[in-house]
Amino acid sequence: MSKKVTTIKDIAERLSISIATVSRALRGSSDIKRETKLAVMEMAKEMDYHPNLLASSLSSKKSKILGVVVPTINRQFWSNSISGIENVAYDKGYKVMIFQSAESFQKEVEIVETLANSRVDGILLALSKETNTYNHIQSIMDRGIPVLLFERVCSEINSSKVITDDFNGSKEVVQHLIDRGKRKIAYLSGPISLGVCEDRLNGFKEAHKDNDLHFDQNLILEISDFTFEAAENALIKLWEMEDKPDALFCFADILAIGALEASRKLGISVPEDLAIAGFGNDDICRFVTPSLTTMSQPSFEMGQLAANLILEEINSEDDEHQPHHRTIKPILVIREST
Amino acid sequence: MSKKVTTIKDIAERLSISIATVSRALRGSSDIKRETKLAVMEMAKEMDYHPNLLASSLSSKKSKILGVVVPTINRQFWSNSISGIENVAYDKGYKVMIFQSAESFQKEVEIVETLANSRVDGILLALSKETNTYNHIQSIMDRGIPVLLFERVCSEINSSKVITDDFNGSKEVVQHLIDRGKRKIAYLSGPISLGVCEDRLNGFKEAHKDNDLHFDQNLILEISDFTFEAAENALIKLWEMEDKPDALFCFADILAIGALEASRKLGISVPEDLAIAGFGNDDICRFVTPSLTTMSQPSFEMGQLAANLILEEINSEDDEHQPHHRTIKPILVIREST
DNA sequence: TTGTAGGCGTTATCAT
DNA sequence: ATGATAACGCCTACAA
Numbered sequence: 001m002s003k004k005v006t007t008i009k010d011i012a013e014r015l016s017i018s019i020a021t022v023s024r025a026l027r028g029s030s031d032i033k034r035e036t037k038l039a040v041m042e043m044a045k046e047m048d049y050h051p052n053l054l055a056s057s058l059s060s061k062k063s064k065i066l067g068v069v070v071p072t073i074n075r076q077f078w079s080n081s082i083s084g085i086e087n088v089a090y091d092k093g094y095k096v097m098i099f100q101s102a103e104s105f106q107k108e109v110e111i112v113e114t115l116a117n118s119r120v121d122g123i124l125l126a127l128s129k130e131t132n133t134y135n136h137i138q139s140i141m142d143r144g145i146p147v148l149l150f151e152r153v154c155s156e157i158n159s160s161k162v163i164t165d166d167f168n169g170s171k172e173v174v175q176h177l178i179d180r181g182k183r184k185i186a187y188l189s190g191p192i193s194l195g196v197c198e199d200r201l202n203g204f205k206e207a208h209k210d211n212d213l214h215f216d217q218n219l220i221l222e223i224s225d226f227t228f229e230a231a232e233n234a235l236i237k238l239w240e241m242e243d244k245p246d247a248l249f250c251f252a253d254i255l256a257i258g259a260l261e262a263s264r265k266l267g268i269s270v271p272e273d274l275a276i277a278g279f280g281n282d283d284i285c286r287f288v289t290p291s292l293t294t295m296s297q298p299s300f301e302m303g304q305l306a307a308n309l310i311l312e313e314i315n316s317e318d319d320e321h322q323p324h325h326r327t328i329k330p331i332l333v334i335r336e337s338t
Numbered sequence: 339m340s341k342k343v344t345t346i347k348d349i350a351e352r353l354s355i356s357i358a359t360v361s362r363a364l365r366g367s368s369d370i371k372r373e374t375k376l377a378v379m380e381m382a383k384e385m386d387y388h389p390n391l392l393a394s395s396l397s398s399k400k401s402k403i404l405g406v407v408v409p410t411i412n413r414q415f416w417s418n419s420i421s422g423i424e425n426v427a428y429d430k431g432y433k434v435m436i437f438q439s440a441e442s443f444q445k446e447v448e449i450v451e452t453l454a455n456s457r458v459d460g461i462l463l464a465l466s467k468e469t470n471t472y473n474h475i476q477s478i479m480d481r482g483i484p485v486l487l488f489e490r491v492c493s494e495i496n497s498s499k500v501i502t503d504d505f506n507g508s509k510e511v512v513q514h515l516i517d518r519g520k521r522k523i524a525y526l527s528g529p530i531s532l533g534v535c536e537d538r539l540n541g542f543k544e545a546h547k548d549n550d551l552h553f554d555q556n557l558i559l560e561i562s563d564f565t566f567e568a569a570e571n572a573l574i575k576l577w578e579m580e581d582k583p584d585a586l587f588c589f590a591d592i593l594a595i596g597a598l599e600a601s602r603k604l605g606i607s608v609p610e611d612l613a614i615a616g617f618g619n620d621d622i623c624r625f626v627t628p629s630l631t632t633m634s635q636p637s638f639e640m641g642q643l644a645a646n647l648i649l650e651e652i653n654s655e656d657d658e659h660q661p662h663h664r665t666i667k668p669i670l671v672i673r674e675s676t
Numbered sequence: 677t678t679g680t681a682g683g684c685g686t687t688a689t690c691a692t
Numbered sequence: 693a694t695g696a697t698a699a700c701g702c703c704t705a706c707a708a
Contacts, residue, residue, distance in 0.1 A: 118391045369694090
């Protein structure tokens, strides 16, 4: 009952020619007579032939597949950057397989290993927030698989990287808040162990320094759950302080939205009592009330750039490709919340 | 320079045993002496062995991989259902590869073909909105690959299916609007060619019938772009009518949000002048002003169910597995917009 | 331009 | 419990 799948061997037999010729004809190889090529194509169609990519990749050592690993696809920054990656990958004849680590180190390791063992041509990776050792990555790079880190990167790995200019982006947001007359600016950060978060914190500090403003460590809250609820709780905590902040900068839009929600519940008027700014520019920012000021990250373009870089590396001849580092500037989008 | 990758053959040689034994040991086969098994494992570690999944799948005809194809990952319904799929798949030792068709028929065909040619063990598919012929699906089913359609399904294919109860869900929303005293209810639909849209429209009509309300075809707008802007324009058009609607039901939350935005610009007060309801219950619904009434689709659970069904089919002995059809009831979430 | 034959890395079937 | 060896389906020198 299991239907007989036709292979190039079957085609060869029916046409009384060699397997090699069929293989070449199917792949549009150069030195092939027009007629035989056409004959093969026709027979392939007639016999409902479909190439076995496993066999093909195994033999050719190329899969024309890119692997992408992100913490989650359920946030616009990530899904948009994936679209950017696909946009250029498909153009150049590559397919992309998407995986989510769910912010789990364990899963990230498994996925990266599977990808490598499946012989994808390259891996685009954004680290999970739990990740702080990098053997799994070094290992596959040592095995000769091109890796590119984007957005969530680390200094320990010497690969190509595409990141946001977090330091200056953050600095600019804070400067904007200061320009609005705010002086006690709180910051909702993700885990400082993440490079992104560290850079944004440093930008935050730098802006304070530039303006001779006191940097108050008590106003820095580090939260590890990227959820609305976590942000709500954080704001509630901030508002219990005797010396309340007059502005809040959030590491990600999702947190800013949570904070906005909390301030509505607490009766805090935004931006008068508390100005709020986020980072990312998810669609939702335009639609909340008040609409949310945020740093717009060109996620789609980041994806495109990342894909271009790794494809360049994949198709480069020399074995010791020099890794590229690219930084993309985010753009401040000012809305009602500040 | 290209590093030598170690294979089971290398291990066999170093241990002076046969590759068959190594293969068995690595896979924890039963009849293997403890010592040899341990020796193999150790040597594998020492030589930094990694299995080649291509070779393994080629030979065993199993990949332990599920393919998932959705129109886009950039909407919560889809990303959540994928999480549901992964949730059960990973538990049962399967990995899942995610692909987006970007609502393009052409891309859907390519992806499905690639997936089949890569010998994934099963394919979970939500049709693109362009899709209205189904040979590509029938073809891979004929090749013996289990396929499950979810959310975006069609009657032409006899596979397992998991769908939302769109008819009753829609009916219930409309009934709710009627209960709120609304009488002229407009409907922003997606392409009626989509089964989902047709069912929801039918539910819409049914509710009218149940309440002896006149069904006005002029109040049905079919839009094909699932964007905020498309919805805004649609509402503007509706509002130019001499006989304006007093309620608006939208096929998807994203459209409802767009309509909300448009009504703000037009000075329409929601829900007094116009009640608005969506479908899906994306996070954003809670945070817009006024917050949005919507039909909550249990997307994560749908994904879980879908994965369970297809895995059951994959692991069923008999060749002629009977397809299952499951319908999941959405839940009305009433908020300020109605 | 085409054919031959070995190889890609595993699994699986017989033997032993 | 282990070993040979033939698949798996395709690619690619090397020959012809």
